[in-house]
């Protein structure tokens with residue numbers, strides 16, 4: 001997350017002091033990524049050093065006001081114009097865990113998948129509940145996002161982002177499970193082929209697909 | 219407690235016999251109360267539709283018993299079963315199962331009329347249900363004049379018309395775009411909040427997120443359950459990273 005650009009974006013709207021910037025940031029993103037005030041001030045110092053913002057007096061109560069410079073405006077416009085770089089995937093502990101589980105004999109991969117799926121579904125339920133409440137508070141019907149307070153809309157957007165990425169995780173888990181079942185089935189099939197080669201009739205009463213997939217325990 | 223709307227007690231369903239038989243459900247226990255919205259998830263072939271058809275009295279368990287509002291379905295005659303289904307159970311079929319020679323509002327009103335509701339009242343209820351699913355203006359269309367998504371919404375309207383206490387929906391959002399799908403979930407959710415028990419089969423996690431409880435099926439067995447904690451602090455800790 002770019003704190004630098006977020007602060008510049010808010011300063012582009014109007015000059016503000018540190019606590020105001022933090023408050024605006026959190027309100028517009030639903031307090032999803034809390035900022036500490038220390039971060040805000042160190043970032044402002046660096047922005048000032050780089051001449052992207054300038055001190056602009058105080059508000060009469062001792063708060064130092066910052067305003068954006070022309071260079072700062074260019075910087076923030078460039079930020080909005082550039083796609084967020086995703087060339088370096090963030091470290092994904094779940095992907096790492098599953099990749100390792102697959103290579104280790106003693107780990108029940110389908111139990112790992114199911115435990116994660118249950119946890120992710122629970123999170124998804126909580127996000128969805130939160131979103132319904134937010135949508136009701138905002139007085140917006142879920143199905144038709146009419147304009148209301150733009151800050152409410154921003155918060156719904158952030159929640160949707162969390163909902164969709166959690167959904168993606170569950171879909172990926174489903175995909176992993178399907179892929180493992182297929183792999184297990186083809187391993188079973190080759191065993192059946194070997195049996196056929198030894199001219200022993202295949203035993204149809206023991207389906208090979210289910211014998212290798214263990215049901216996850218509670 | 220008498221607010222148990224649906225109960226499955228050691229329910230198994232095996233299709234066919236002998237060497238080629240398929241155990242679609244194995245010893246399933248499940249209780250769903252009034253006001254609960256439950257999602258059923260699982261890979262294809264895991265028994266989701268079988269579970270729903272048994273719950274709706276459309277098929278009989280090989281062993282075990284299904285209770286709807288406390289009545290064991292196994293002991294009912296065909297006529298009694300049909301009456302119970304019309305009165306208490308709204309069913310959204312995966313393939314809609316609508317009558318092509320009837321209009322949308324006639325399709326929706328039909329089960330009410332069969333159950334003795336006066337025609338005018340049944341029509342009015344049908345209109346209300348069609349409005350809830352957002353296709354009030356298509357009430358007089360025949361099925362072949364409607365898109366898949368529109369037909370799916372007729373099927374949903376037919377399941378929620380009147381005040382059915384048990385609503386069973388098999389992939390009810392399958393033919394819908396995501397915004398329309400959300401509208402339908404809202405309708406089902408509101409039904410649960412009005413006191414119905416709602417069971418929805420879905421393979422979409424985002425849709426299952428609307429449920430109070432998610433039941434996971436695998437190879438005909440319930441392997442796990444996820445229940446929302448109703449605790450906002452859980453959400454905050456989930457957000458903190």
Ligand SMILES: Nc1ncnc2c1ncn2[C@@H]1O[C@H](COP(=O)(O)OP(=O)(O)O)[C@@H](O)[C@H]1O
Pocket residue numbers: 233234240241242260261262263264265266267268269
């Ligand atoms: N009428 C039937 N006759 C024979 N086998 C069936 C029948 N209906 C379902 N099955 C089998 O039972 C299993 C579960 O099916 P189903 O309940 O439709 O699963 P799902 O809805 O989860 O995809 C599958 O293996 C399916 O092939």
Ligand SMILES: [Mg+2]
Pocket residue numbers: 266267268312
């Ligand atoms: Mg099915």
